[in-house]
Amino acid sequence: MKNKNQENKNDSRRSFLKSSALLGAGAIAGAGILSSCSNEPESSGEKIKLLTASGELVEVDPSQIKKLRKEKLSELQERGREGLVGHHWTMVIDLSKCKNARKCMAACQGAHELLPYQHHINVLQMQDAKSTSPYYMPKPCYHCDNPPCTKVCPVNATFKRKDGIVLIDNERCIGCRFCVAACPYSARIFQWHEPDYTEEERNRIYDIELNVPQKKGTISKCLFSADRLRKGELPYCVSACPNGVYWFGDKLEDAVTNGTTKETRKFSELIKENAGYTYFEDLGTKPQVYYLPPKNRTFDYEPKKKFLEEGEYPEDKG
Amino acid sequence: MSATPNSTSESGNKTYEQIREDLIRPLHNNSFWNQVWIRFLIIVIVLGAVAYGHQLIKGLGLTAMRDYSAWGMYISNFVFWVAVSLIGSLISAILKLLTQNWANPISRISEMIALGAITMAGASIVIDMGRPDRVLNIPLHGRIQSPIVWDFFVVNTYLVISAILLYLPLIPDIAILRDRMTKAPKWQRKIYEVLSIGWQGTQEQWRLLKKSIRIMIILILPVAFSIHTVTSWLFAVTLRTGWHSTIFGPYFVAGAFVAGSAAVVIAMYVFRKRLKLQDYLTDHHFNMMNKLVVLTLLIYLYFNINEYLVPGYSWKRLDGDHLQELLMGHEAPLFWMTQILGMVLPIILLLFKPMRKPLPSMVIALFVLIGAWIKRFLIVIPTQFHPQFPIQNVPEHFTHYIPTYTEIAVSLATLAGALLIITMLVRVFPVVPIWEEAHDRGIHKIFKAEK
Numbered sequence: 001m002k003n004k005n006q007e008n009k010n011d012s013r014r015s016f017l018k019s020s021a022l023l024g025a026g027a028i029a030g031a032g033i034l035s036s037c038s039n040e041p042e043s044s045g046e047k048i049k050l051l052t053a054s055g056e057l058v059e060v061d062p063s064q065i066k067k068l069r070k071e072k073l074s075e076l077q078e079r080g081r082e083g084l085v086g087h088h089w090t091m092v093i094d095l096s097k098c099k100n101a102r103k104c105m106a107a108c109q110g111a112h113e114l115l116p117y118q119h120h121i122n123v124l125q126m127q128d129a130k131s132t133s134p135y136y137m138p139k140p141c142y143h144c145d146n147p148p149c150t151k152v153c154p155v156n157a158t159f160k161r162k163d164g165i166v167l168i169d170n171e172r173c174i175g176c177r178f179c180v181a182a183c184p185y186s187a188r189i190f191q192w193h194e195p196d197y198t199e200e201e202r203n204r205i206y207d208i209e210l211n212v213p214q215k216k217g218t219i220s221k222c223l224f225s226a227d228r229l230r231k232g233e234l235p236y237c238v239s240a241c242p243n244g245v246y247w248f249g250d251k252l253e254d255a256v257t258n259g260t261t262k263e264t265r266k267f268s269e270l271i272k273e274n275a276g277y278t279y280f281e282d283l284g285t286k287p288q289v290y291y292l293p294p295k296n297r298t299f300d301y302e303p304k305k306k307f308l309e310e311g312e313y314p315e316d317k318g
Numbered sequence: 319m320s321a322t323p324n325s326t327s328e329s330g331n332k333t334y335e336q337i338r339e340d341l342i343r344p345l346h347n348n349s350f351w352n353q354v355w356i357r358f359l360i361i362v363i364v365l366g367a368v369a370y371g372h373q374l375i376k377g378l379g380l381t382a383m384r385d386y387s388a389w390g391m392y393i394s395n396f397v398f399w400v401a402v403s404l405i406g407s408l409i410s411a412i413l414k415l416l417t418q419n420w421a422n423p424i425s426r427i428s429e430m431i432a433l434g435a436i437t438m439a440g441a442s443i444v445i446d447m448g449r450p451d452r453v454l455n456i457p458l459h460g461r462i463q464s465p466i467v468w469d470f471f472v473v474n475t476y477l478v479i480s481a482i483l484l485y486l487p488l489i490p491d492i493a494i495l496r497d498r499m500t501k502a503p504k505w506q507r508k509i510y511e512v513l514s515i516g517w518q519g520t521q522e523q524w525r526l527l528k529k530s531i532r533i534m535i536i537l538i539l540p541v542a543f544s545i546h547t548v549t550s551w552l553f554a555v556t557l558r559t560g561w562h563s564t565i566f567g568p569y570f571v572a573g574a575f576v577a578g579s580a581a582v583v584i585a586m587y588v589f590r591k592r593l594k595l596q597d598y599l600t601d602h603h604f605n606m607m608n609k610l611v612v613l614t615l616l617i618y619l620y621f622n623i624n625e626y627l628v629p630g631y632s633w634k635r636l637d638g639d640h641l642q643e644l645l646m647g648h649e650a651p652l653f654w655m656t657q658i659l660g661m662v663l664p665i666i667l668l669l670f671k672p673m674r675k676p677l678p679s680m681v682i683a684l685f686v687l688i689g690a691w692i693k694r695f696l697i698v699i700p701t702q703f704h705p706q707f708p709i710q711n712v713p714e715h716f717t718h719y720i721p722t723y724t725e726i727a728v729s730l731a732t733l734a735g736a737l738l739i740i741t742m743l744v745r746v747f748p749v750v751p752i753w754e755e756a757h758d759r760g761i762h763k764i765f766k767a768e769k
Contacts, residue, residue, distance in 0.1 A: 105711075117712045118385075124710050139707060148557055154466035155452075155459040174455050175378070175448015178466055180388040184557040186705045190388060190448065192379035216377045217448030280706060283557055307714040316379070316713055 072205050077169060080208035080226070083161025088288075089224050090164075091140065091238070092247035092256055092270060095294035098123070098136040099243050100304065105138075107240035112220065113212050116313045118189050120222035121237050125304065134301050135294035138245065140237065141166060141187040141222035142279065142287030149179035149188065158219065164251075164288055165226050170218035171206055179219060184283055188221045196314070234259050251288075332597070334761045341748040341755065342498055344593035352745075359738040366731020369724045370445060378448055380724040386709050387702045387719040392446035394694040395729050398577065399439035399736070400473070400549045401570070401690065405578025406432025406480050407542035411535040420606045422758055423598050423750045427585050429484040430749070431578065434739035436477050438732040443473070445728055465551045472545045479541055483534045484743075485513070489527060490753045493517035506746060546574045553697070559636040560644075560701035569621040575614040576661075577690035583607055583683035585740070587676050589749050598750045601675060608674040611683065615665045622661070640704045649700050652692060660689015 047059040100123055108114070108121045120140060127134040143166050150158050150166060157173040160166050180188045194216040195202075204213050209226035225235030233239070238246040238259030249256030249267060257264045270276065274292040332340070373380045383390040409428035413421040444450050460467045495502075496510040517523060550570035553561035563569070586607065590599040629637040630645070644653050664682045667673045673682065699719050703709070709717050721729075 117716070119711060122711055124708055126708070152464050152466070152555065154461060154464040154470070155455040156461050157455075157459075172452070172455060172459060173449065174452045176446070176466055177388040177448065178464070178552065180385070181553075181558065181561075181702070182556045184706050186386065186707055186709075189385045191377070192381075192384065193377045285557075306708070306710045307717075308712060310713070313713055316384075316715070 073171070076205065077171065077208050080167060080169070081159060081161065083163040083165060083167075083226075084229060085162045086252070087163040087229075088251040089143070089229065090249060090251045090256065090267065091224070091235075091289045092267070092276060092292060093138055093289060094245050094247070094274075094292040095135050095137060096292060096297055097243045097245045098138060098294075099299050100125075100136040100302075101242055103240040103242055104237035104246070107236040108222070111212075111225070111236045112210065112223075113195065113214055114189075114220070117308055117316070118220070120187075120189075120220070125306065133294070133297075134303070135297070136301075137291070138237070139185065139187070140289060141224075142185055142285070142289040143222075143224060145286035145288060146284055148182045148184065148283075148285060152178045152182045154178065161226075163229075165224045165229075166221075167208065167223055167226060168211060168219050168221060169208055170211060170215045170220070171208075173215075173218040175217040175219070177219070184280060184285065185287075188219055191216050191218055191220060193316075332759065334756050337755055337759070337761075338494060338498070338752055340595070340597065341750050341752050342495065344595075345495070345499065345502070345745065345748065347593070356738070356741060359734045359741065362734035363731045363738065366728045366734070369727035370731070373724055373728070374450070380722060382719050382722045382725065384716045384719075385712065386705065386716050387699060389446075389698055389702065390719055391695065391721045391725045391729055392442055394691070394698040395732060396439055396442035396446065397549055397570070397694045397698065398691050399435045399442055399732070400546055401574035401577040401694070402581050402736075403432045403435035403439060403476065403480065403578070404542050404546055404571070404574040405435075405582055406483065407538045408575050408578060409582065410483055411538050411542070414535050419758060420603065422754045424582060424586060424603060424607065425754075426484070426487070426747075426749060426751050427589065428578070428582050429480065430740050430743045431581050431585060431736075432480045433477075433484055433743070434736035435578075435581075436473065436480055437739060438736045440473055440477065441735065442732055443469075445732070465548055465555055468548045469545075469552065472541060472548050476538075476541050476545045479534065479538050483531075483538055486527065486531050486534060487751055487754065488747055489514060489517050490519060491748055491751060493519065494752055495748075509746060543571060546571050553701075558701055559634075559704055560640045560697075563625060565621060565624055569618075569625055572614065572618045572621050573690065573693065576611070576618045577687060579607070579611045579614050580683040580686035580690065583611060583679055584687065587680035587683075589744070590676060593744070593749060595750060598755060604676050604679055605671070605674045608668050608679045608682075611679075611686070612665055612668045615661055615668075615686070619661055619665065622657070636704055636706070640701060643704070644696070644700055649696060653696055656689045656692045656696065659685050660693065661686070 046062060048062055050058055050060055052058055102123055104121055105119065105123060109116070109118065112120055114120065122139050124137045124139055125134060126137045143164055145160075145164065147160055147166050150160050153159070154176060155172055155174055157170075158166065158168045158179050175190070177190055180190060191214050195214045197213060202213055206213065206215075207227060209223060209230060211220050211223060214220055225233075225237075228235055234248050234257065235246075238248045241259050244258055244260040246259040247256035247265070247267075247270065248259060249264070251267060254267045255264055256267045256270060270292070271290055274295075276290040276292050278287040278290055280287075381390060381392070406429045409421050410425045414425070444453060447453065456467060456470050460470070492510050492514040496507070496514045499507065499510060502510075547567035547570065550566040554563055554566035556562060583604070586599050586604065589595055626641070626645070630641050633641070643649055664686050667682055668679065673679060703717060703719075
């Protein structure tokens, strides 16, 4: 009796499953028909003008536009991780030229949509010893060839590309800040707050080579303006400098170009003639940003305040 | 299960039934204060959860952490909880392997503390993440080179092993509860029914159980050492002064045993008083446990001297800056208070037998435990304010770190969480192992049940 009952139950269950499967299939088919119908008409007469990749201006119906957001994102991430193969980017910073104009900082913060206290490049006031003169020192990320930061990343959200740039992927970053702790050069910043974006700005496709839009709870840092390099242009800071501080180029070509004068020189010669150096060589990080010592300066050093005062930055809602 | 009382066995004057009832009695205790305590913990947890929810929405900007102090109170909490959790392995594994049988009655206390602490260690690390929604990226995109990945797996492994090590010796006791706690609420009886997994106490079952426990107490050792060593490496592998130290692994492990032992002394005191276990957690146990506290403190003192004297002697530029601040500067009051009240003074005091009595030793243990937390705070935070390059062009408050209300509320919630886990475990399971207690008192009847 019990068995029989159970069988019945099973039977009814099976038939229920069958019928619901049928129903499901029907629903899918129905939806398919419906959607294929809705695709064709519904043209409200409204057209959108679009410029195709080949430069033609075309008109299309708004319903025909498919958003490529996902594909575009993964494509950008893929090529961003690969880098510009066949290059090894390097920067030379001539400390004898830096007058603390801070145009580099402004250009950088503008491009990467940073707040006044967030620095991918930071011009520091330095003094090596009491007996030596103080000087200004722009400090970007050094894009080390042996980066301590990428080593510790648990999810490969920060990585070194084939062209030497240390990049981050803020779509993957989990916000553990181990890389901040690991970097001996304080090159990394964290988005502690929700960046002040409109809904539209926040929903832009993430450009891994520009690290924009910035995201709450993830890391940001200097990227050697990887987006500009892809276009064959010099980095934002380099082209913004009015004083000829920056040389930027490719170590494999042994050539660097000055961002202000556009003069190109042999990288190895420039370093050798001017006693170029990198920071903390004993750490073995192999920085790819070189400094030329602050010699023969003809301008005055004016000490500036070392901290931002309240009112100079948007309220740090803490 | 009706073992005839072995009324006066050589080592104790309690019968098996008396022991059993003494240790089960606290489970019936659903007193007013017990209720108040549990509700209090729940309120603290809810407040912390609200603060955390706020932090989830607004970002870690609600904490006092900024770019130059990128790790703060949450990470020191994490280190603290990992440290406390190590006590399970010290008492249940190391002392057992050394056949230190006096520790048997406190082994379960240590395992309960371990489980509560390691759970909160896991919670603390997620709380500290900027993007907790992406926590699965660790197994998905995990890079084996990163110590955080090691920590992720080792913390989870330790959590599982701790739970198993708590559970295995509980099985015979759960079977007793299943048979005795007939008046308990239904859910509770169900727990006993399921968790006793048909324990009858046959010889074969005992053989299997003892073998499994032995395997677990050996297995837990490398995991326990790994978990805190790896935690110390989160700091030691960086190039930062004050962190980049080769002795950080053993230094942290030694400190962990200090924190955990102190936690056990406090728990012993509370359970002895509240659960009326004076006959089971005796002065002898306090005496022995506090000797263990002194031993761990002495080892920790040795590592402290190494950790501070050596760089303090050579006084390299950044080492010097860091130590100047720690030993003589801004952090000095906190540092010396911790070192003296939390380490040196307890060692001296606990050398005297009267200080190893329950009440005084509990007070000392409180100082040691609080000191242990502050010490982790002092290891994690000040170092970050001595980077290689000067801190400039940021708001001035980026150069110091004072925890915000959000951080304090969330941290207190993890404390309440650990206490709630321990409280609930104690509500449902006997805090002193019944069968082991009987065994240690020379009552063997229970082990030779039906064939």
